[in-house]
Amino acid sequence: MRDSTDSGDAAAKAPHGIADVARSAGVSSRTLRHYDAIGLLPATAIGQGGLRRYDDRSLVRLQRILLLRGLGLGLSEIRAVLDGEQDDVAALTAHVAWLERERDRLARQLAAVRTTITRIQQGEDMNTTDTFDGFDQTRFKQEVEERWGPEAWDRGTRWWASKDPAAKEAFQAEQRAIARDAAALAASGDGPTSRAALALARRQFDWLAQATPPAELTAERFRTLADMYVQDERFTHAYEWAGAGAEQALRGAMHALADRGL
Structure with missing residues (x-):
C-alpha cells in the first residue's frame, strides 16, 4: 500500500530507495517506475521529492519478477502469476x-x-x-524415439522449424496460460473431474495436437505425458513455476479426460 508521508516516515516504512533497488537489481529506475505505473510493483511509499521507496516484501516481489522474466514471460503474464500466489x-x-x-x-x-x-x-x-x-539440445530425443518411434521426433522437429516467430510465441504463450490455469485449479480445490478441470485438460490436448497428429495422441500417450509432467524434472518446471500443485492438478485432469476416451 502506497503512503505519501515525510521522508522520515517513508524511510521507516520502506527503507529501500528506488535508486538503490534499481542499481542492485540491475534494472533502471525508469523500469521500476513503469512497473509501478502498471501495478506490477507498486512503490510502498513516496518519500521526499516524490521518490519511490520499497519495503522488504517489494524486494521479494521484484526478485520473482526478474526470475519470471528470465523464463520469457511477459509483464501481464507475470502479474497474473504473482497476483494469484499467496x-x-x-x-x-x-x-x-x-x-x-x-x-x-x-x-x-x-x-x-x-x-x-x-x-x-x-x-x-x-x-x-x-x-x-x-x-x-536433443535431450528428449532418445526418450521420444523409444516411446513413440523415430518419426515422432523428426516430425516434431520439422513442425517447429516450419513455424514463424509469431506462431512459436503463440504456441508458447498458450502453454504458459495453461500452466497458470492449472495453478488456479490447484488453488481452487476443484477435483480432476470438475468441469473446469476437464476443460483445462481439453485445452492441453488441443495444444499437444498442434504438433502431434490427433490419431497418434491416444489416451495412453496422453496419460504418459501427464505423468511425465509430475515425475520428470525436465518437464515439471514447465508448469510448477505458475504455482504450487499446478503440475499435479494438470495430471489429474488429463487422466480424467483420458478415462473418458478423450
Whole structure:
C-alpha cells in the first residue's frame, strides 16, 4: 500500500530507495517506475521529492519478477502469476529447484568448453561425450524415439522449424496460460473431474495436437505425458513455476479426460 508521508516516515516504512533497488537489481529506475505505473510493483511509499521507496516484501516481489522474466514471460503474464500466489516461500522454493538444475547444466557446459580449450592447446583428440556434456539440445530425443518411434521426433522437429516467430510465441504463450490455469485449479480445490478441470485438460490436448497428429495422441500417450509432467524434472518446471500443485492438478485432469476416451 502506497503512503505519501515525510521522508522520515517513508524511510521507516520502506527503507529501500528506488535508486538503490534499481542499481542492485540491475534494472533502471525508469523500469521500476513503469512497473509501478502498471501495478506490477507498486512503490510502498513516496518519500521526499516524490521518490519511490520499497519495503522488504517489494524486494521479494521484484526478485520473482526478474526470475519470471528470465523464463520469457511477459509483464501481464507475470502479474497474473504473482497476483494469484499467496505463498512466496513455496513459489521461490520451486524456482530454486529449477535454478539448481540450470546451474548444474551450465557447470557441465563450462567444464566441456574448458576441456575443449585444453585439448586444442595440447593437440589432443576430441570426443563427443566430453565435448557436448551439458548442452543437451536433443535431450528428449532418445526418450521420444523409444516411446513413440523415430518419426515422432523428426516430425516434431520439422513442425517447429516450419513455424514463424509469431506462431512459436503463440504456441508458447498458450502453454504458459495453461500452466497458470492449472495453478488456479490447484488453488481452487476443484477435483480432476470438475468441469473446469476437464476443460483445462481439453485445452492441453488441443495444444499437444498442434504438433502431434490427433490419431497418434491416444489416451495412453496422453496419460504418459501427464505423468511425465509430475515425475520428470525436465518437464515439471514447465508448469510448477505458475504455482504450487499446478503440475499435479494438470495430471489429474488429463487422466480424467483420458478415462473418458478423450
